[in-house]
Amino acid sequence: MSALNALFNDHQQAVWLDFVARGFIAKGELKALVERDGLRGVTSNPAIFEKAIGHSAEYDDSLKAVLDKGDARVIDLYEGLAIADIQAAADVLRPVYESSDGADGYVSLEVSPYLALDTEETLKEARRLHKAVGRDNLMVKVPATPEGIPAIRQLTAEGISINITLLFSQSTYETVARAFIDGLTEFGARGGDVSRVASVASFFISRIDSLVDKLLDEKGGFEDLKGKVAIANAKLAYQSYKRIFAGADWTALEAKGAKAQRLLWASTGTKNKAYPDTLYVSELIGPNTVNTMPPATMDAFRDHGQVRASLEENIGDAEAVMARLAKAGIDIEAVARQLVDEGVQLFVDAADAVLGAVAGKRAAFLGTRLNGQSCKLGDQLQGSADKTIEAWRAKGAIRRLWAHDKTVWTGRDEDKWLGWLRIVEDGLDRLGEYQAFAEEIRSEGFTDAVVLGMGGSSLGPEVIAASYGAREGWPKLRILDSTDPSEVRTVEAAVNLEKTLFIVASKSGSTLEPNVFRDYFLGRMKEVVGDRAGRHFVAVTDPASAMEKAARDDGFREIFYGVPQIGGRYSVLSAFGLVPAAAAGVEIDEFLESAHIMVRSSGPAVPPANNPGVRLGAAIGAAAVEHGRDKVTIICSPGVGTFGTWAEQLIAESTGKEGKGVIPIEGEPVGVPAVYGHDRFFIYLRLDGRADAGQDEAVRGLESEGHPVVRIDLEKVEQLAQEFFRFEIATAVAGAVVGINPFDQPDVEASKVETKKLFAAAEETGSLPAETPLFEDETIALYADTANAEALAQGEGGVEATIARHIGRLKENDYAAILGYIERNEAHHAILQPARLAMRDARKVATCLEFGPRFLHSTGQAYKGGPSSGVFLQITADPSQDLPIPGRKLGFATVIAAQARGDFSVLAERGRRALRAHIKGGDVEAGLKRIAAAIKEAVA
Template sequence: MNPLKALFPELGQAVWLDFVARGFIAEGRLKRLVDEDGLRGVTSNPSIFEKAIGDSAEYDPALKAVMEAGDSRVIDLYEGLAIADIQAAADVLRPVYEASDGADGYVSLEVSPYLALHTDETLAEARRLHAAVARDNLMVKVPATPEGIPAIQTLTAEGISINVTLLFGQDAYEQVARAFIAGLQARVEKGGDVSRIASVASFFISRIDVTVDKALDAKIAEANDPDEKAALEALKGKVAIANAKLAYQRYKRIFAEPAWQALAAKGAKAQRLLWASTGVKNKAYSDVLYVEELIGPDTVNTMPPATMDAFRDHGRSRAAIEEDVAGAEAVMARLAKSGIDIDAIARQLVEEGVQLFVDAADKLLGAVAGKRADLLAARLNGQTLVLDEALGTESKKAVETWRASGAIRRLWAHDKTLWSGADEDRWLGWLRIVEDELGHLGDYVDFAEDVRRAGFTDAVVLGMGGSSLGPEVLAETFGHRDGFPKLRILDSTDPDEVRAVEAAVNLPTTLFIVASKSGSTLEPNVFRDYFLGRMKAVVGADGAGSHFVAVTDPGSAMETAAKADDFRKIFHGVPQIGGRYSILSAFGLVPAAASGIDVGAFLDTARTMVRSCGPAVPPAQNPGVLLGTAMASAALKAGRDKVTIIASPGIDTFGAWAEQLIAESTGKGGKGLIPIDGEPVDVPAVYGRDRFFVYLRLDGHADERQDEAVRNLEREGHPVARITLATAEQLPQEFFRFEVATAVAGALLGINPFDQPDVEASKIETKKLFDAAEAQGALPAETPLFSDDRIALYADPANAEALSGQDGFEAAIAAHLGRIRDGDYVAFLAYVARNPSHHAILQDARIALRDTRRVATCLEFGPRFLHSTGQAYKGGPDTGVFLQITADPAEDLAIPRRKLGFGTVIAAQARGDFAVLAERGRRALRVHIKGGDVEAGLKRIAAAVNAAA
């Protein structure tokens, strides 16, 4: 009989193995330890699984099998592997369990260290793991944190065997032992059996000496007296064993008390002390020190393989645990006299122990996430960050800060302190919307079939902001599908654009999707009023409502109106999701279903990214966190706050959606990222050093000129986030990636990414103007700075003073653009019909300005940008120079139930927008095109810009 095998039968100490791995079990090595060395148990922890899974390929076949059957969450992949190993090990040890009447033969599985400071979550996870493993000889490991101790008592009362981990101090051990006894007493009071409940209290050894020896070295360095130095030196390597011996004395006292004897009479088994962390870390000490000195009856020593091998080879067995208890007391007394507080060290070691296990869990889950991504291959959109050394370092710091603080788990837990601590927790419904909507998939399938059977030829979304920009991406990316209506978007109150939409459809076969979260937004309401009136005129009042669907939050004014007008169907949004985060909710899925997009496949594709950005995926492997930290770091550390979006043909409309998400979410409080969409990528010489580029590349449809231009930007040191899509159908993944990235960037910027205070200010100003116009028959008269027969210029007093002394229109434009500073951007805000001709004229002027001034440029059409980038223009950094463009309509268009038409609506919106820009002190000038010839007016404006550039 070797020394290892002799420990239990001769000295009463059970040997457990602090290690588990799949091949180790499958190849029979665990069973050999049981048979040849008398092994009586196995413990595991995140560090052990991290080494087993992360540092080898032996789990790859199992992961591949799971992924070939379908995608899975990272935490589920890990748990699937771990639980299978624990079950296999438990089955090997089952004979030991039976032979010992349930005293030994256990395998331990740890509750997630992320939950160590949360009692209720620890309870829930312990119960779940106990049920999932489904083996009587499982011990669930729960840490001896202040929050863990009540969980230990409750779980014991429920009949779950517990391995209490991270014990360092004698007082904490006594609390644990008494919690165990209280749990058994509670079980007895309810008539439960206590004879098959086992528990161990895992007292960590080597870590105590490591920490105490370090403190002793500091004391020795400070001491001047040689005798004092010698006395302190003599304590090194002694404290951990002394502490354990005194804990054993407490064990004997506690389990000799009458309260315990009453439980023992009912068959209860005492909670044994388990010596953990018994691998020696100081090479100056014997490699079997923490085995030889802690042998005693009714104890357990869980050894790593190397320590087990060493003791088998040259260990000496003796009942040492009660040797020289007085000497142990003297060691602890001398330690206290030296000024080293063992209780403080114990508390410190618990905190460090939790963090060490968190770090190991992060590494473990990161490894699983990496293997999952490799197995998904092209099914998961790729992402590569090309950053220079300085920015790369800053970005990595931000990622590590997010990891160390558990920020990704806090985000998913709706912790508002991650941002400003305002009401952010109320706006995070988008995190779980994909899974929620998959549960309602049947509703969308039924709706799609209803639309197809009805024979609608067109479906028009009437909305603004996120409610329209998301569906627009779907319409442009996925195209028209046979048997389903063509999806169109109306998000402009320009009379010509409203007329153009009406002219493009056949009203009797058109379905209108009215999208408004609150139901009180001006634009969707006037769109509804207009087209409902037109539909009544065409198909009759009784049938008009069947051509309308509402998407709105429960109980909104829109829902009330939709019921009153007998709409075909009402879909509810989620009140906890803001409009710009709503694309994966009903606001995006209803238009998708109506146009024949496979909503199930759409959501399933998005779920791939949801899982990649999940709470169990550490920041370094989390694509949303990586993009968000890179964007924010670029802005905060390098002044690169102009997030410039480049996209392959076929997915290029995604930029407008991302633009509104980033701008409206981050641009406030004088901070923010300014997204730049629609600038064709060019040579590095036309860009300033304020850019951060995001390149969405669609394999098989990439533009070679874009590819080369992006490579040149990278060569010149510009930061680039490359995102690759195998097919356009994988675009839903990007909606979620960018939502997470934007929320992360908001946290780093220190703002609330879910409110829009300056958008609301613009809405209020617009409503005030429109209501006044309705009452008085027209908007108030204005006095121009300059006017001729075709053009008029307007500005608030501050901007007018800045432009004073300029002679004529062209001079005023030149003076306004002369206000551009380094790091600024210029935004054209055009309240005219958004059509190819108008866009081309202003785009040419925009690019000329960029190329000559090296300034970022934006081209926006009103009023749609009001509900998106308008937030950043008013509330973000004061780096914008704005040229607002308005025009007299060629012909106004009346709105049913309104005194004034669309021409007044868009004019009120433009004035409201300008008023808030002025109130925020922005550099702004309004150019008004008179007489109705918009194209000629735009050409004149463009010529003046080109001349000034």
């Protein structure tokens, strides 16, 4: 008989193993311990699984088998592995369970340490794990935190066997024992069989000495106590056990066959090499207890352990040790509280490590199905990003984000705007609805589908339209998000109204632009098809909005509802993106399944270091806050080029406020390193098979010169859906790092209010109020508010000279923005783009080229509310011909003019450096060429 056998045979102390691993079970090693050494139980915890899963390849085949069939959440992959191991170990120990009549033969599985401070979630998790394992000889492990103790009582009352973990204090142990008795009494009173419920109270040993010895060293003069406190503490806990389980309330349960809750000695491997390696086994041997040993301690005790009835030796000495400890000024209860906190954190750290390992293996096995992400940030920025990522891990911030905890940000109302986190699952649940709509549209022969919207309601569909392209047999998807009368005409001229479906997209239903678009095209459609006009329209809007009422009144074909808890810029994976995509023949199931891969990759159980959304957001935030690299420059391969415009509005509108934020730069062709300052952060979205070799080389040049570059690799365009979610998570994280609320848009609202005020006044008076130009000639008039006018008044007059002085206001780390309230077309872009690049190349500043009013609902927020580093040149023009709006006194020309003035007014109120150049006479191209030439001359 070995020393291990003797513990139970001679002293009724059960030996449990503090270890589990797949190969260990599969190879028969666990069974051999049962048969050879009389092993009577197994415990597990996150640290054990981290070693088993994270440091071996023996789980890879199981993971690969799941991922070859599809995908799964990281937490589900981990739990699938862990539960399978627990079930296999329980099956090996089943004979022990049966032969001991349920006293032994248990395997323990820990409730997630993330829930240690949440009673209700602990209860839910314990019940779920108990059901999932489906073995009578399972013990669910629950920590003895203040929040865990009521859960222990309730779970016992439900007949679930519990292993109480992280016990260090005698008083807490007594509370736990009472909770067990109370719970078991309730279970019996409800008719439960109390003989089938078992429990152990895991009293930790070596960790006490490790901490107390350190404290004794700091005190000095108490060397004789070192290495004795943990054993003394345990011996006195055992005396408490004897008293509690001799009381009348227990003997009544015992008479019904109940089994006493045993003390289990945990953490019995010695951590101090000066102590014997079997110390915490040999000194704690006593009846009706359990010693759970790590493999090394078990091997040592088998080899040279000494067996004697030690647990009740020298109780008086144990009391003296504890009294002397108190005299040394060390409070054992305070020590216990600290160790509980540290124990929870150690298990959290281990859980993060094992989930990170599973996340890494999942990513590897998914291969190119998951878009890649690699970062070359340079040592300093990488260090800052790593610190941010570790801070997020230590604070559990990604789990809190997913739990809608507004304190991740500013603690205002952020929790009300997180519906986008689960919108992909919602879309998959509603898949049949979208597919039925798509088939209906195709069957009726529509040739075009036009989205009428602004901001997030139009930019997401625009990416889908441009990237997925027109699909044979399906309507061509078009976007209208400009109130320029020429652009409205261009869209109308491109379609056959009788075969066109209009998708009116407005969350609130009160946004000016979608409403005037609807008024115009509904009026035109009535002229063409009469009473059937409503059948050519669908609405996408939030429930109970003004748009919903109007759609019902006008007989719209269908109304799709958005989610009120999702802001417009986060709405692309909701009905606002899915309805246009479905109408255009995009396979919604594949689209959402691809997005779902990134949802899982960025989920709450994926630690920040392995979480692509968190990693990107942390890098963006750290770059802006700590290194002044607040110009996020987006480079896209041909084929996904429009993604930058969507990402631009998401980042700008979310982060640019309170004088802080990130300025996204989209549409700048990548240049040589010499044309950039030190305020850039680059994101390169690279589409395999469509990548441009010159672009690849230019990006490598940026990397080689030390510019931070995040590279995102897509195998095919259909995986673009993943990037919507990655960037949403990243933007939310960056907002937290910057220290703002990424879900409001106060300055956009200010511009909307000013625009509505101006337009309403114009409808009453017949025109917008007159303005006095700073300077004007035959073709150009310049306008500025008082402060800007004074700043620009010094020097020679004239258009060119004034524009030159305005451009001359650019300083290092500023950015220049051209804001054109004109038709957005290739010709106008081709005129202004070289002027934009001339400013970049000459001044090494970031540049933006935007067309209004669409940018008002995106980058307009950052321009007004973000850092005051922008120099703005607004361009407006007399329309060549206005376009009337049915039901309104004034036409589109007044709408866009009011929007431009409203925008400019708020820029001025915010103290921005702004100048407006107005093209007179209707010859827009000539006016643009003159302005562009003036800009290029200014920086020559």
